[in-house]
Amino acid sequence: MSLDDASRPQRRLPWQVAAWAWLAFCVVVAVHQFTFWRGVHFDTDVMALLPQDEQAPEVGRATRQLADQVTRQVVVMIGAPDWASAQKAADAWQGAIDAAHAPLKWSALAGPGSLRDTLAFYAPYRDRLLTPAQRMQLEHARPGALVQSALAALSQPGGGFRLADWNADPLALWPQWWLARASDTRARPRDGRLALSDGGLEWAVLLQETTGAAFSMSGDEPVSGALDRGRAAALAAVPGAKVLAGGVPLFAEHAAARAHLEVNTIGWGSVAGVLVLVFLAFRSLWPRLLMAVSLLVGVAMALSVTSWVFGHVHLLTTVFGASLVGCAEDYGLYYFASRQGAPGAPPLKLMGALLPGLALALLTSVLGYVALGLPPFPGLRQMALFSVVGIVGAFMTTVVWFPWIDRGSVRATRFSAWIVDSFQRYPRFAAGRGAWIVHVALLAACGLGIAQLRVDDDLRQLQGSPKPLIDAQREIGRLLGLASPSQFFVVRGTGADDVLQREEALKARLDARIAAGELAGYRALSDWVPSQSRQSADAALTRRVEDGVIAGVDQVLGEAQSRAAFDTAPLTLDKWLASLASTAGRALWIGAVPRQDDGTAFASVVMLRGVRDLAALPDIARSADGLPGVRWVDQVQSVSALLGRYRHMMGLLLVGGHAAVMLALAWRYGRRAWRAWMPTAMATAGTLALLAFVGQPLQLFNVLALALLLGIGIDYGIFLLEREDAGAGSAWLSVVLGAASTWLSFGLLALSSTPALRSFGLTLLFGILIVGVAAPLYRPRTLSS
């Protein structure tokens, strides 16, 4: 490093321009920040973090459409041994909720009017609508037997389940068809409520919707709070009642509150940690102030650019971003440590000398974060962008402002002097048999550990919601017989009717799975609107059979009835979608999608109810085999597979990254390059072994963290190699301070209750520790003398 004054005037001007330009940019960001925080909106939707299937846009559409349906819905179920108690508990619950003024309102149920309208809408097409069992029965029954059962039904008491005049439905097929449609849910109206019986308990089903804006970052849980009060009231009214609450808003609210807490602990914890370190290491005011400014600029810029690029900032990005503090301050620390080590050097001159090393360090960190954004997970990309912008912001602030603003001397404290001195006493590996033996032993230990490492890409283990909430949700799904939102079929066709026909082919196969007990049922558009060919066939069948039955009954009873007239035009999807009758099944229709080579341009969803267990899924999935346009979608499985594929790919990329870093280091440091690389390589191997030791399975997120470790860890090697002259002690000071604050940030991230972030934090917690300890061991001989 040369600090001669000769080159100073030439360099001054561009630097000045850069400083002013940076200030202008910061003002723009500040203005944006002002508007951003006034209308602050953080995305809490977990779906936003999951990858879109680029091969099949209809799958993404289907997923969103199904999710949108329930995004505001809160379902509460209150169970008691008898219906009177269940009602009493439900009344108490309702009273408490009303009193709590929670942002909840009752879901609009289909009233008697809409039931009547729906029946009226379908009535002209009654002859075209049959359940599979009815079709079978009519095709195979003897005409005489059908006349007999019609006569028997006439003589039986009561209305005989009749929804139409006798001559419009002589075999009472219509009510059965409606019962089949009603099987979409197990809840039924009872005394003005929805109710169901299960396992000896009578359940009241209370449907609510959240009102008002999305969740604030205040950390409140107004919905959960109100539901807790409701639960207490219900239990007070009927001790021993069971109260289940579920729905997307509960999960989202919980996630928001948790993220709020974590942003605070990680963010403020890191800031406090950095400031304490700076306070201990540098006595002057400027370092403390400037470090805070660089962090502020970095974080503000990261927020602004992320919201500008993505249109919103996800909550988990802010949680992850909070750990950025520990990374972004490395450059400032390096600068001030160097200032302390070279008190006589003018700041600008010093910065000029530090710049190449700083830039290389920035480059490796940026590359580490860019690797984070390589997998097609929107959430990871957002975190990657946030982090890259954050560290570039902090870096630029350090490089262009610090030398201008920083004045006077940065005096050493007893703490910093102690660290600088400790460097001389720190052991180093000397070439020789001892070092070889130690390395072989360490590598063997790491190899043993890595051999124990378990790989697990299952998406389910990333589920970070509390178990009681998940259990309640699962129980509600089981009780109500809800269709699964994550496993379904997507059916494509050239037109609406083609889609319906293909659905019918699929349903015929699913009926076999139902008969095998693997499935309770399905929800399909063609249940509500059969294909035209199916409608014509069924209309012909009912005409033939019912004409015969009416003639037979007329003959026996001496009547002269004739069959009622029905609409001659079939029920079409367009008519159905245009009517209120489609309310229940509308979400199953995806509609127009990008045309594919096979000419298909429309799509729908067929959902499954009551899948027996996970083992039944492959059998059910095979129902799509050989059916044109039918595609099985298992979100859990496909995301898990994607996680596995990218874990593998990023693993290879990590190896490539190490090689690329070695080349970059060799270009600058020649034969000494391995000294900067070795600590990180040791840390990577050691971290994998430690993960195995603590029983953490290896996932994509661990591998991504190792990529980031490469980016950050190399910095420390670079800082130590850059200043192997008298500045070595101050470089060591910056490494110690930088590693400590980074370590603190990721250590706090390891406390996150989001499993992906936790495993990320844990990996870096191990990795940074090993790099910090190992880095000085590989310093060249000249440094220790």
Place this chain on the structure above:
Amino acid sequence: MSRVVRAVALAALSLAAMASFGAAPASAAASAPAVDAVKLVRERLKLSPVLKGDFEQVKTLKGFKNALVSRGEFLVARGQGVWWHTQQPFESALVVTRTRLFTRNPDGSTSNLADAQAEPGVRQVNELIFSLLAADLDALADKFTIAAQPVGAAGWSLVLTPRDANVARFLVRATLAGERDVQSVRIEEARGDATQIRFSHQVPAAALGTDEAARFQ
């Protein structure tokens, strides 16, 4: 008493099941039944665990020139079920239990019309029947507006009007009349159909015979 029930039950069975598709927040504003008259009916009716007898049913259906007349025997066992055996003009048996509704064919086999496993509403409907069977006029008052009237020295009549809008769309009213036993039931449906049932030869019993119990299996 169980006879009041039986007929209303069978009517309610079909009607309430139909009403059970859509969600319907009924106005559950239960006005107090005419307590005194109901009490009087309760006093005049005599309950027994098992009751059998004969029936004659006259149905007038929209579209039919002639009334449909059927005759047969019935058996009501409180807590177990209702057996409705039509002998003329056609042989058929309808059985209602807590969880099932089925017909027994001449060969002894059964065909399910509905069961609680497949259709959750069935249990609810059958529970209504059983609350009727338990002569629970208070429970009936939740679902029907009851107008009771004494008739002569020993007789009475009850007019039940459904409270639930969905049920009311199918059932206009049920009228029951009797003395110690229910003697007649009239059911008027919104569609214009009406059913008139007369009971005779009622015989109370303490328990079911073995062969009688088998009818509910």
